[in-house]
Amino acid sequence: MVPEWLVSWCRTHLGAVPADVLHESAHMSEVYGVRLTDGREVAVKARPDRSGREATCVEVQRFAVLNGYPAAAPLTGVTLHGGKAVHAEEWRPGGDTRRGDDPATAQAFAAPLARLVDLAADIEVGGTEPGAVEPPLPNPEWTRWDHDEPGVWPRIPYLDGYDHSRVPGFVVEAGERLRDRLAGIYLPRVLGHADWESQNLRWHGDTLWAVHDWDSLAWLPEAAIAGAASGAFASHAEPTLAPVASSAAFLEAYQRARRPFTAEEIEVAWAASLWPALHNARAEALRGSTPIALDAVASQAVDRLRLAGA
Secondary structure (H helix, E strand, C coil): CCCHHHHHHHHHHHCCCEEEEEEEEECCCEEEEEEECCCCEEEEEEEECCCCHHHHHHHHHHHHHHCCCCCCCECCCCEEECCEEEEEEECCCCCECCCCCCHHHHHHHHHHHHHHHHHHCCCCECCCCCCCECCCCCCCHHHCCCCCCCCCCCCCHHHCCCCHHHCCHHHHHHHHHHHHHHHCCCCCEEEEECCCCHHHEEEECCEEEEECCHHHEEEEEHHHHHHHHHHHCCCCCCCCCCCHHHHHHHHHHHHHHCCCCCHHHHHHHHHHHHHHHHHHHHHHHHHCCCCHHHHHHHHHHHHHHHHCCC
């Protein structure tokens, strides 16, 4: 059943209404793939408005597509509807997920991220020139170590109400050490994709066909963008943490494709590689879920903290 708001929104912003539903999902955002009465196939995405960051994400996606990057082309800007940020883009189905957490898979995932960061470097952020965008802040919660709230973690509404004493001490300690390490960095920020996971990329063989989830862009030091991806790239149905050797292969491939990192940036990358896994491990502990990220953090945190200089 197509919700009435979607019918009205499509009529107003696309000039046609849904005739068939191709896809429907709801997780952190609502996504409707629909065929319109004029024959076009589009995806309409709606999620809670977060201080306007969605508008920047859509404009970066538009810029990337116009420059040949494999992603769905936005068809509208972002509008507010019932407290949600809504936009439409072309329907871009197909392609396969590429599974694996081995070094070869890591290297395959690194190069297209480097290309995206390279492209996005041409976008003016926070300026007044035509085409400038605002920083997509706040960053996604799984990369928001720079929050200004009390405690280790930023407040995440969907984790309110849980018994936070259930989070293991080693997870809290690792979070404290990483926050201390990352608090003292003064590196320029860049635009990049902060949810660079297997589930968000589609391939035709070795050729990347589509990058999805553009509302997960972040404004972070480049080493942090690459580092977070180096730990999370293998995540699919459930979030996990790639082996240390595979993260190392990812970071090496990223630097070959983009530029060498300084010694400080290498440490920042390793620090960022662990933080999303801590975020996921914390959620698993609070909810009593299968300890996938928790087990990975337990086995890898010591090595990653050492590599991070934390």
